[in-house]
Amino acid sequence: MSAQNTPSSYGSISKSFHWLTALLLISAFVLGLNASDLAHEIQSPGFDGSAETLSRAMLLFSIHKTIGVAAFFTALARILWALNQPKPGLLHPENKPEALAAEVVHWVLYGAMVATPLTGWIHHAASTGFAPIWWPFGQELPFVPKSDNIAALFGALHWVATKALLITVGLHVAGALKHVVIDRDATLRRMLPKSGDLPVPPAQKHSPVPALAALVIWAAVLTGGAMLAQEPHDHSAPNVADSRADSADASAASTANQDSADAARGNWIVEDGSLGLTIQQMGSGVSGTFGSWQAEIRFDNPSAPGPAGQVKVEIDIASLSLGTVTDQAMGADYFDVASYPKARFEAALERLETGYQAVGTLSIRDKSLPLTLPFDLRFDGDRAVMSSQTSVNRLDFEIGKGTQDEGTLGFNVVLAIALTAQKSR
Numbered sequence: 001m002s003a004q005n006t007p008s009s010y011g012s013i014s015k016s017f018h019w020l021t022a023l024l025l026i027s028a029f030v031l032g033l034n035a036s037d038l039a040h041e042i043q044s045p046g047f048d049g050s051a052e053t054l055s056r057a058m059l060l061f062s063i064h065k066t067i068g069v070a071a072f073f074t075a076l077a078r079i080l081w082a083l084n085q086p087k088p089g090l091l092h093p094e095n096k097p098e099a100l101a102a103e104v105v106h107w108v109l110y111g112a113m114v115a116t117p118l119t120g121w122i123h124h125a126a127s128t129g130f131a132p133i134w135w136p137f138g139q140e141l142p143f144v145p146k147s148d149n150i151a152a153l154f155g156a157l158h159w160v161a162t163k164a165l166l167i168t169v170g171l172h173v174a175g176a177l178k179h180v181v182i183d184r185d186a187t188l189r190r191m192l193p194k195s196g197d198l199p200v201p202p203a204q205k206h207s208p209v210p211a212l213a214a215l216v217i218w219a220a221v222l223t224g225g226a227m228l229a230q231e232p233h234d235h236s237a238p239n240v241a242d243s244r245a246d247s248a249d250a251s252a253a254s255t256a257n258q259d260s261a262d263a264a265r266g267n268w269i270v271e272d273g274s275l276g277l278t279i280q281q282m283g284s285g286v287s288g289t290f291g292s293w294q295a296e297i298r299f300d301n302p303s304a305p306g307p308a309g310q311v312k313v314e315i316d317i318a319s320l321s322l323g324t325v326t327d328q329a330m331g332a333d334y335f336d337v338a339s340y341p342k343a344r345f346e347a348a349l350e351r352l353e354t355g356y357q358a359v360g361t362l363s364i365r366d367k368s369l370p371l372t373l374p375f376d377l378r379f380d381g382d383r384a385v386m387s388s389q390t391s392v393n394r395l396d397f398e399i400g401k402g403t404q405d406e407g408t409l410g411f412n413v414v415l416a417i418a419l420t421a422q423k424s425r
Helices: 012-043 051-083 096-126 148-183 209-228 240-263 323-329
Strands: 268-281 284-290 293-299 306-316 342-351 356-364 367-380 383-393 412-423
Touching: 012 051, 012 096, 012 148, 012 323, 051 096, 096 148, 096 209, 148 209, 268 293, 284 323, 306 356, 342 367
Parallel strands: none
Antiparallel strands: 268 284, 268 412, 293 306, 306 342, 342 356, 356 367, 367 383, 383 412
8 A cells, every 4th residue: 555645545644644633633532521521520519629530630631631732743744744645536526515515624624633732732831720731841832821811712712623623523424424325435445444446536626615615614613712712601611711710810819909908907018919829730830829818017127136026917718819720729628718718827027147037827727837937028218028938738737638649739838928018107
């Protein structure tokens, strides 16, 4: 069997690309469907925080995404090969409507083979809180920033592209079956191994009309996906609704944080600041911020090492924005925000020989544990800029105690604090 196409048959390379692409895309779809079902279960109010369910969902998503990336590159290689090969002609070109439909479906299918994995990949790169792609080249894409809006857009585009792929694959299969059952010709046999002697198709020219029609269809599909991204309802695409909710949370958080700062007491008033955390999920860092918190700071900078004041911080747990795992973090096995809506840190402030520290107690859920927080402090007149970073073990606070596998969810959680405060007069 020749590796090259001929006017009457496909070569071994084209056949291999055809069936490998089909296998990869079908596998990715089945895995994605099962992973999405688990994601909806995890996001449901009645989810019990099962570590087994979480691990299985992340495993399925990782396999789905890895196969999707493989399908993308395979589809690209297939298309590039096809563009440089003669295309076997239709066996019944005289049936104009059927010939046009077959060509249009073929071009739309080519677009779907590229658009479906590509939009999913961009959604992955723009999201925070994800199951990683299993390959050594990182999780980012050039020119794709972490953005809830971009993630929501490409999540919706991935959803509509998947539907376009399913429809065109269905039409493609139906057409192949028609050739076998009704026409009883060699159309399908041309794509099978050991196809034997094949009839030579009638002379014909390939019109650009089907390709142009496919472009129009794809313009409509992508426009519909972009409009869908603006709708406030679930599209059954993983993380689309979550990404939109994260964006809204971030906006509300900014306002809430300012309100909290204005209400703070003490001899220092917080003008601006951020309180964030970073977790390790499946080996990838996922960062988030608390939007609503208030701090009461009493601080007098001593000239020598010693006591420097006190600080009390109250944090609204529900204001945490942690990418696509925000809802999961609020669950009973994690922060359990329904039972424990606030976290608190109360500490004595001390000046050291070099730098400063806050020595006190951090309370999360029903656990209160000692915590020493080293921090840097810079003064500009009556304004002070503070920054600090430390880590805590989530299991000490019984957060995610059902997930004991550190490879799935890391034990250490990095806390990062930065704020600017003005001394009150």
